[in-house]
Amino acid sequence: MERQVASDCRVANREHFPVLARGHISQWSDSQLLGFILQQRHSPQSSLHIANQLLQELGSLHGVLNASQNVLCSVPGVGPKKYIRCQAIVELHKRTSVQHVERMMKLDSVDESKAFFISQLQYYQHECFAVVLLNSQHEFLHYRELFTGTINSASVYPREIVKYVVDYNAANVLIGHNHPSGSPEPSQADIAMTQKIVEALGLIDVQVLDHIVVGVGNAVSLAQRGCL
Structure with a gap:
């Protein structure tokens, strides 16, 4: 049987x-x-x-x-x-993307940055704010998701980002967060938050190369929009 x-x-x-x-x-x-x-x-x-x-x-x-x-x-x-x-x-998809970037070593184009943050953030049902650390040659150092919940200028703490950057001696950063609604269109709060982070990291001579806002399968670059 x-x-x-x-x-x-x-x-x-x-x-x-x-x-x-x-x-x-x-x-x-x-x-x-x-x-x-x-x-x-x-x-x-x-x-x-x-x-x-x-x-x-x-x-x-x-x-x-x-x-x-x-x-x-x-x-x-x-x-x-x-x-x-x-x-x-x-x-598995998220880890594969991180390992790919680690092998590739660099994230030095907007398309690569968008693809990476999409792979990491698009499936979250809540907002998540993440940071990629790069050295002076734009080579990958580390990735971390720092804040979750309702992401706005009040809930993202620049001092925590500064501490993370200093811990890894990074020279450049990419930041990104998702919109669970599915639309990657940046809000005024997103732009204001970006400016606060740019100013905070500028005090230690670290450059924010881009802020990627992730929707469902697509993303918007604030650098391309001229918002940095």
């Missing part, structure tokens, strides 16, 4: 996840990718049904990966373990 169940499961897997038999994972649909991650040992059909339901209710893969545990687990068939699997994907 167990052999028959295992055989049936292998057949079902080949039908619902064709890469196991042929082809390439890039050819999978969003529901197949998500279903494979969420699949239950003996029920690939059920995992595909759950994946389709999640995509229908949350709109996209980004919506699924960005959903809170309460929202995700409100879908029948999704429990804490499946939520953790989704969060593991996000964390």
Whole structure:
């Protein structure tokens, strides 16, 4: 009986996840990718049904990966373990991006800066303020997420940024934060906060190269907007 169940499961897997038999994972649909991650040992059909339901209710893969545990687990068939699997994907993506920058050594273009901050911040459901430290050659030194919550000029403390910069003897910094609403358009509060940080770091001869505001899959550079 167990052999028959295992055989049936292998057949079902080949039908619902064709890469196991042929082809390439890039050819999978969003529901197949998500279903494979969420699949239950003996029920690939059920995992595909759950994946389709999640995509229908949350709109996209980004919506699924960005959903809170309460929202995700409100879908029948999704429990804490499946939520953790989704969060593991996000964390793998973030760590891969940091390691890529560490190997590349430099973040010396606006496009590279945007891509990096998008990879780190776009999935947060709350605002998060982060800093990249660079040396005088714009080589990567360190990355840290310093503040979370409602990011404004009152909740971001320049002295904490100064301390972080001094600890690593950085010469330049990139700063970034996300807008959970999905729109990367900078607010007047964002611009005012940036100016406070520029002034604080200027006192120790450290330059703020850019402030990247992250939305869903896109970002705005305040340097390109002439706001630094």
